[in-house]
Amino acid sequence: MMTNRPFKQFLALLTLCISPAIGMTQTYPDRPIKMIVPAPAGSFADIIGREFGTRLSKKLGQPVVIDNKGGASGAIAYSAAAKSPADGYTILVTNTGPSAINPELFRKKGLTYNPIADLEPVALICLTPVALLVKADSPWKSVADIVSFASKNPDKLSFGTTGSGQLNHLSAEYLNSVAKIRTTHIPYTSGPAAITDLIAGRIDYLFYPPANGKPMIDDGRLRALAVTTIKRTVALPSVPSLSExxxxxxxxxxxxxxxxxxxxxxxxxxxxxxxxxEIASDPEYVARLTQLGIDDVLHWQKMSRAELKKFHSDEVNRWGAIVKLAGASAE
Known part of the structure; x- marks a missing residue:
């Protein structure tokens, strides 16, 4: 009986070449996974990373170890992730700032990573707007009150932020643009410092994460006038959106x-x-987000991986335009 020995040898060689790759994906993961969080322990990103990481660990059957790398507007964490081995054992918690705002914010200064070229998105897991807050006894009872006063008194009202190019800064400048008003930007080194001055009446308003501001709203020190998402947020369901x-x-x-x-x-x-x-769509996970005052992203779980990549590139373009509109720069 005749055999084709060269062909069989070729098949054997091909099997040897592809077997390691097959084995790697079939056994993944077979050791702990590192999850890099671009913020210190106790931060919003850290809380989200730990909540999701615990569930990811259960699904994958391996520990997910949190590695906090705060600083440089997320650049330290993103650079570390970009330079890590591409083997699935390093995962980065991403967010709007370093993924979509930083490319334009640091355009002149330069970034040590490229969020589109260096990273492959694999999930969207939650979101949060910011809320427009005023002190409880402020004369401004609505966004319309602020816009009306600012229209007649350019630059008389002041708003606080946690720095140029941050979400609260861009939200305030975007409102100025769409409402055709001018107000004065007062940057702070931290959210608590800005909140302190808002309560003291040294600034007129502040865009701030609703879950963080809720305790001061509940105890009567602050009042929320709006949130920046199209829909209302679970943290403040009675507060209308700016879209409304x-x-x-x-x-x-x-x-x-x-x-x-x-x-x-x-x-x-x-x-x-x-x-x-699967995790992001799990009712138990969604319920936990609601408990924390964080909005789910069930509507985004229909995305394919290709659509997820496009979402990220579209966000870079969208936020780049907003950063330019605000005149924000890292310099």
Whole structure:
């Protein structure tokens, strides 16, 4: 009986070449996974990372170890993730700031990473708007009151922020643009410092995360006039959105997601994408977000991986335009 020995040898060699790759994806993960969080312990991003990481660990059967790398507007964490081995054992918690705002904010100064070229998105896991807050006894009872006064008194009203190019700064400047008003920007080094001056009446208003501001709203020190998402937020369900109040195009929020270094094997990225969608759609996870005053992203779980990539590139373009509008710069 005749055999084709060269062909069989070729098949054997091919099997040897592809077997390691097959084995790697079939056994992934077989050791702990590191989750880099671009913020210190106790921060919003850290809370989200730990909540999601615990659930990801259960799904994958391996520990998910949190690695907090705060500072430099997320650049330290993003650079570390971009330079990590593309093997699925390093996951980055992403968010709007370093993923979409920083490219334009640091355009002149330069970034040590490229959020589109260096990272492969695998999930969107939650989002939060910011709320327009005033002190409880402020004469401003609505956004219309602020706009009306500012229209007649340019630069008389002041708003606080946690720095140039931050979400609260861009939200205030965007409102100035769409409402055609001028108000004065007062930057602070931290949110608590800005809140202190808002309560003391040294600034007129502040855009601030609703979950963080809720205790001071509940105890009567602050009043919320609006939130920056199209829909209302679970943290302040009785507070109307800016869209409801006539600013239809106003939809600014901080989203959070997961990414891996570019070049991660497709089967591993696909597995992380599938598992993350399951977690983000889990009623128990959604209920926990609601308890924390954080909005779910169930509507985004219909995205394909290609659509998820497009979402990220579109966000870079969208936020780049808003940063330019605000005249914000990292310099």
């Amino acid at each position: 109040q006539g600013y239809k195009e106003f939809d600014l929020s901080a989203w959070f997601g997961l990414a891996v270094p570019t070049g991660t094997p497709n089967d591993i990225a696909q597995k992380l994408w599938t598992v993350s969608k």
